[in-house]
Amino acid sequence: MDSLLMDCTVVDARVLTGAGPVTDAAVWVRGDRIAAVGPAAEVAAVARAAGDVREIGLGGAYVTPGLVNMHTHLSLSLPGNGGDTVKDMGPHDLALHMADGARRTLLCGVTTVRCVAEKDHADFALRRAITAGRVPGPRVFTAGRALVCTGGHGHEGTDTLECDGADGLRRGVRSQVKAGADLIKVMISGGIAGEHEQIGTRQLFADETRAVIETAHSWGRKVTAHAGPAEVIAEAVELGLDCVEHGYQLTGPVAGLMAARGTALVPTLLVTRCEEFFAELGVPEWMRRRSLDAGPRHLESYATALAAGVEVLLGSDMPPFWPFEGTNATVRELEHMAAGGLGPARALYAATLGPVRWLGAAADLGTVEPGKYADLIAMDADPLASASAFRGVRWVMSGGRVVRDDASGWAVL
Template sequence: MGDEGGRAAERVILNCTVTDGRTAEGAEPIRDAAVLVRGERIAAAGPRAEVLARAPGAARVDLGGAYLTPGLVNMHTHLSLSLPGPGGEGVKALGPHDLALYMADGARRTLHCGVTTVRCVAEKDHADFALRRAIEAGRVPGPRIHTAGRALVCTGGHGHEGADTLECDGPEEFRRGVRAQIKAGADLVKVMISGGIAGEHERIDTPQLFADEMAAVIETAHAWGRKVTAHAGPAPVIAEAVKLGLDCVEHGYQLTPDVAAAMAQQGTALVPTLVVTRCKAFFDELGVPAWMQERSLGAGPRHLESYAMALAEGVTVLLGSDMPPFWSFEGTNATVRELEHMAENGLGPAGALRAATLGPARWLGAEADVGAVEPGRYADLIAMDDDPLASASAFRGVRWVMKGGEIVRDDTASRP
């Protein structure tokens, strides 16, 4: 494929079609394109002749006619996930050193899948901050990490059993919980405001925070310049949080058209995580108990209805798998399988590409750095042979990954 891995001072990527999430907003793909990368960032992107004229002596990377897109952004990630059952118990039993290595391995695998940025929304023992520092220092490979630290829950609330949550009660404790995550280095705040599929002694529609507690979380986080995302299932609970200024909903299993309309008007995004209510093989692999499987899979039809309502009302939807992003599942990885569900159930391929790249970048406030193939942004790029604007399943064929100007995966490198 020409050129070897690693980061060159200047290189030109050519023999490709460049496309990104802006196609959902009317932009056209660039065919016979080239991308000039200097150091970590994109210096130029456009027709091949124009780009080559700017750097005639740059090293060349020939993608062999591939489609080139920004790296994917997974907005609902748990690198230390431990569901009920033997598989999850094994993760819970890891000591701090083992946990760090376990998460580092997951980060490497995530990056190699073509996910170059993640938003962690509850990780154990603040190990995510150490992992982020290690990745930024170049000690371990992995995606760019935006993290909430530990999620905030009421006593006995959703996810309270693990070291990835912090139990709080009353407005003052929730304020303290927000500040504790920000002190540790959190980029955003995650709060559990209803029950879910993984809590044995709750229902999806169980309200878990009072309005004054939700208000305390949102007000405090916003005062510190952090957005808030909420694990939430039922429409009434979501409606109340949206009125208080919630920035994002995770799952949204039981939306109504009115609540979806309120989300769209407020600018509250939705990370639907459709795959979590249609993943029996994953549950079986981890030994997830029957009660959770039944609750999850039983919620599937209503979950899709909620998603359709969100799309119909114009809610911004963003890619997030909840399952570990790299997990091998139904012939691909969990990230791509989620993206396929989003595309096939009303979003379409162009919308899915935006939901996996530019949309998340905007929500994260990282639009200057990631999410598009554009000068000034990091050279976080992936390549595949099939057209992602024809089908989201094209991402099953990711064969080349660059992060920050460094080639971290090249499936053709060892071919004769």
């Protein structure tokens, strides 16, 4: 097996297409896109007639689009010894560290990521390298550096940009757009990782939040906000916010407002239930306690959002590939989302087409349909029966290239 781009037909599969599941199915891949999908006999015959005779058998596996992780930090450095190791990296070490994380992310079946604060604009170089085929990794949509007030959440790192006042935040938005940002990330409240703040600490005034949203929208960029308390979220949603990260303390009325305005939620449930991860990184006790203590309210907030009809999207905050509780962080987050009231079918949507629609990329990604990029993953269990099926991902294709095949022992190294 190799990862060279070759026309092929994926056969002996059960494919979950945009129109529903197709058993005994085949997917014809030409170049980096899907040419046809449907009953195996029909699709294979058309492919052979066109001269594409290479076939890849998947042994009856379920095939879905690759997963999309909407809250990614490939340069994450939390307080503690593990985070200090990343903080101390020079630019060359950091680039290689992020490239390795991108490769590992792709191999676990995450074929698209949304980066929501990365150090030193290294994410743009990584995106260019992946697009050019020099580095294996997922498709990257990125916010560049997140915008934060002086001393605000995450101000300690080079993955944020301190800005104050409406004019300062407008300049901050423009600076990220200039660098190549696909979206804008802003911190509007405190959070778990800030020692001198609380989750409920307001960090921007209304005119500052308005300046971020208006400026970003004028440049055709959506805005997502790190936010915890309901009242701060409500203000931002009224001003046109496109997405909330975390949403630790939502109330029914605020969740209803989000649903009415079309503001999505990336709940990152792992953030308040990852004691093992924090211990591994040597995270200080104050942060562990704040995280775990916020857990019950966080889960209640998530349930409130679901009940109100808020669109929820998959995002782990932990590195997508991180080995955690018997799987990787992306799948574990999806399991929490499904168990928290979403269910497996809606969890599949929250991990594929939902994020892609938010990113404005539904013409190219998110479903197994002709014309879409051939970003596919395969597993033996049915993901419509349980989100835990993704624990068994054993085959990954990205843009028509097979990058992992457990049956043959192949994986991009």
